[in-house]
Amino acid sequence: MADNKAQQTVIKKYANRRLYHTGTSTYVTLEDLATMVQGGEDFVVYDARSGDDITRSVLAQIIFEQENKAGEDNLLPVAFLRQLIRFYGDSMRTMVPSFLEFSVANFARDQDGLREKLSQSFGPQAFQHAIEQQVRANMSFFGDAMKMFTAFPGGVAPGASQPAAAPAPGSDLDDLKRQMAEMQQRLEALARK
Numbered sequence: 001m002a003d004n005k006a007q008q009t010v011i012k013k014y015a016n017r018r019l020y021h022t023g024t025s026t027y028v029t030l031e032d033l034a035t036m037v038q039g040g041e042d043f044v045v046y047d048a049r050s051g052d053d054i055t056r057s058v059l060a061q062i063i064f065e066q067e068n069k070a071g072e073d074n075l076l077p078v079a080f081l082r083q084l085i086r087f088y089g090d091s092m093r094t095m096v097p098s099f100l101e102f103s104v105a106n107f108a109r110d111q112d113g114l115r116e117k118l119s120q121s122f123g124p125q126a127f128q129h130a131i132e133q134q135v136r137a138n139m140s141f142f143g144d145a146m147k148m149f150t151a152f153p154g155g156v157a158p159g160a161s162q163p164a165a166a167p168a169p170g171s172d173l174d175d176l177k178r179q180m181a182e183m184q185q186r187l188e189a190l191a192r193k
Contacts, residue, residue, distance in 0.1 A: 009036070009043040013054060019045070034062050 010022040011033065021028045036043060037059075045058045067074055087096045 007042065009041060011043050011045040011058075012048040013045055013058065014048045019058075020048070030058075030062050030065050033058065034066060037062070 011028065012020045012022060014020065019028045019030070019033065020026075033043065043055070044053060045055045046052065047054050063076075067076060084096075087093045
């Protein structure tokens, strides 16, 4: 972990909203940071006054700027944004970041080969159609995974907020173990699809 932090470029954000690249001793813009991300350069952004890590909010700001510039060619569909907002109040929200990270990593890994094969075989429209199908499949997988967690007693997954109740000895624990085994089997079956 320390090696990863040592390799990260440090950006400091000052009160005047200026971003300072400590590696090059120059001021940079959000556009410059977007270019760094696209080039695979890892960076962390700290608030210059407090020292707080504000990387997440700066990356979100970059996405917001990119979406505003995209016009008709936006990357994030409105339905996706609405669903993402709904997850903020959901008890299963802790699963969303891992799922999104997994899906995007798989997509990024496979995109170059998929793009080349489809463009050569069928043209650019086929590539767009294949991407849409993959997104639908990922969202279906995520929806199925979420449905599995509603199968727990009382509709609440372990670790989620629920009223405290004294567990019944034996049978409840056995039921929970059985449900966890079933859930594991379902996840494995979904992963094979």
